Amino acid sequence: MGWEFMLVGCLLGFLVIVKWVLRSVNCWCYERVLGDKRYDLPPGDLGWPFIGNMWSFLRAFKSSNPESFTSSLVHRFGQTGLYKVHMFGNPSIIVTTADACRKVLTDDECFKPGWPSATINLIGKNSFVGISDEDHKWLRKLTAAPVNGHEALSMYLKYIEDNVIAGLEKWADMGEIEFLTELRKLTFRIIMYIFLSSESEQVMEALEREYTTLNYGVRAMAINLPGFAYYNALKARKRLVAVLQDIVTERRERRKKDPPTAKKDMMDALMDAKDENGKILTDEEIIDVLVMYLNAGHESSGHTTMWATLFLQKHPDVFKKAKAEQEEIVRNRPPGQKGLTLKEVRQMEYLSNVIDETLRVITFSLTVFREAKKDVNVCGYTIPKGWKVLVWFRTVHYDPITYPDPKKFDPSRWDGFTPKAGHFLPFGGGSRLCPGNDLAKLEISIFLHHFLLNYELEQRNPASPVMYLPHTRPKDNCLGKIRRVSQHNVQKEEN
Numbered sequence: 432m433g434w435e436f437m438l439v440g441c442l443l444g445f446l447v448i449v450k451w452v453l454r455s456v457n458c459w460c461y462e463r464v465l466g467d468k469r470y471d472l473p474p475g476d477l478g479w480p481f482i483g484n485m486w487s488f489l490r491a492f493k494s495s496n497p498e499s500f501t502s503s504l505v506h507r508f509g510q511t512g513l514y515k516v517h518m519f520g521n522p523s524i525i526v527t528t529a530d531a532c533r534k535v536l537t538d539d540e541c542f543k544p545g546w547p548s549a550t551i552n553l554i555g556k557n558s559f560v561g562i563s564d565e566d567h568k569w570l571r572k573l574t575a576a577p578v579n580g581h582e583a584l585s586m587y588l589k590y591i592e593d594n595v596i597a598g599l600e601k602w603a604d605m606g607e608i609e610f611l612t613e614l615r616k617l618t619f620r621i622i623m624y625i626f627l628s629s630e631s632e633q634v635m636e637a638l639e640r641e642y643t644t645l646n647y648g649v650r651a652m653a654i655n656l657p658g659f660a661y662y663n664a665l666k667a668r669k670r671l672v673a674v675l676q677d678i679v680t681e682r683r684e685r686r687k688k689d690p691p692t693a694k695k696d697m698m699d700a701l702m703d704a705k706d707e708n709g710k711i712l713t714d715e716e717i718i719d720v721l722v723m724y725l726n727a728g729h730e731s732s733g734h735t736t737m738w739a740t741l742f743l744q745k746h747p748d749v750f751k752k753a754k755a756e757q758e759e760i761v762r763n764r765p766p767g768q769k770g771l772t773l774k775e776v777r778q779m780e781y782l783s784n785v786i787d788e789t790l791r792v793i794t795f796s797l798t799v800f801r802e803a804k805k806d807v808n809v810c811g812y813t814i815p816k817g818w819k820v821l822v823w824f825r826t827v828h829y830d831p832i833t834y835p836d837p838k839k840f841d842p843s844r845w846d847g848f849t850p851k852a853g854h855f856l857p858f859g860g861g862s863r864l865c866p867g868n869d870l871a872k873l874e875i876s877i878f879l880h881h882f883l884l885n886y887e888l889e890q891r892n893p894a895s896p897v898m899y900l901p902h903t904r905p906k907d908n909c910l911g912k913i914r915r916v917s918q919h920n921v922q923k924e925e926n
């Protein structure tokens with residue numbers, strides 16, 4: 432009997448040693464090589480070889496409490512705001528406080544984009560996540576103003592409004608729909624219009640579906656084997672590129688026969704672009720910019736619009752107040768005016784609070800990636816050159832000091848409240864601030880204006896579980912019916 436106990440003891444001892452060795456591998460590989468600098472790293476733990484901390488990240492984000500990922504770091508290592516981890520294949524520092532996030536986002540001397548190579552493979556090496564600072568500045572200038580400027584927004588307003596009205600009409604007749612899926616199609620149609628003037632219904636539907644698959648791969652483990660999300664996403668990217676290549680080729684042919692004159696879309700702007708050295712964009716570069724913009728420009732707005740609608744529906748007091756504001760806007764409209772104006776959208780103060788609160792609670796981009804260009808001191812800790820930095824927006828938006836009772840959806844918290852710099856980052860910050868922020872808010876406002884005045888949402892499964900990856904959404908994609916409400920007097924005036 433005695434030797435059996437000894438054997439079990441030896442086995443247990445051996446397992447403990449193996450565990451210790453495995454848990455130390457990342458530390459030896461990434462921390463020891465830093466020499467004395469390693470003592471200035473923030474606290475944390477680099478997890479297991481290869482998978483690092485991905486297992487705990489995925490476990491938390493596949494549970495009903497994604498906050499458990501960062502709260503376990505706080506629990507284990509204290510409220511330091513910076514933690515060393517190993518995620519998405521790289522030694523990284525997670526930055527969770529507003530001040531540290533702002534410092535990272537605004538310091539281009541010390542930080543550059545640091546998206547994992549797996550993400551760059553999906554979004555494209557010629558997109559904004561893969562190009563040099565110089566090319567980024569040039570392409571951003573070229574593409575941002577036509578998306579977001581006052582002139583651009585006034586130009587797109589009518590197109591957006593016409594499509595919102597038509598969409599709601601159609602959905603009300605369709606019976607049960609996946610509300611999120613339909614909203615994604617709607618926001619995709621809008622961004623396609625801005626970039627490509629439009630495309631056939633079939634091409635649009637096919638492209639949008641590929642984007643859904645692509646996005647599942649962006650936050651997954653980069654395992655390029657059949658059956659894994661990343662493998663499917665790479666295949667989806669291939670199909671997207673093929674469709675966009677056809678569109679680019681067709682446009683080049685058309686421009687040869689019929690050069691564009693007054694009305695140019697973003698595709699024309701990209702084809703005409705020339706930098707100061709006379710460099711023009713290749714098909715491959717144009718396609719990567721398109722892949723990125725078409726994705727960034729519809730997924731986020733579609734999800735946010737759905738959540739804002741759901742929150743309104745679930746908070747009747749908020750719904751009532753928001754609806755009253757929209758009725759007031761229509762009542763004050765000069766006779767003969769058809770449709771919304773930008774001025775009216777800017778008067779929607781309460782609705783703007785509803786949207787900001789939705790952006791905060793949902794935090795569509797839970798994190799963005801940077802890389803330290805040199806050793807940098809942030810809040811007393813060293814971020815070593817070459818390490819990735821995960822700017823963790825979710826913790827900033829759930830900080831109970833800035834946002835008491837942070838999980839509560841409460842638009843009234845925005846009454847007379849302007850968060851300090853860095854405390855509200857739904858669109859990021861610094862030189863990479865989202866160029867579509869005003870367009871997104873415009874789309875959401877127009878949608879909610881018409882929804883509040885004329886419709887309601889009846890969810891099939893109000894208690895549907897919520898998925899947090901790749902983006903926060905109800906598991907059933909918000910299955911339900913859009914119902915017309917009895918036409919209000921205001922509506923008669925509107926017509």
Ligand code: HEM
Nearest residue numbers: 559727728731732735795796799857858859863865867871
């Ligand atoms: C609610 C809607 C949206 C949210 C929450 C959102 C969020 C963000 C965030 C957080 C970033 C920063 C990425 C970083 O720092 O690395 C970003 C960048 C970007 N967004 Fe948006 N976005 C939205 C809508 C849009 C729209 C409508 C467009 C297209 C017109 C767009 C195009 C882009 C592009 C191209 C970038 C990269 C900018 C750069 O690297 O210079 N986004 N977005």
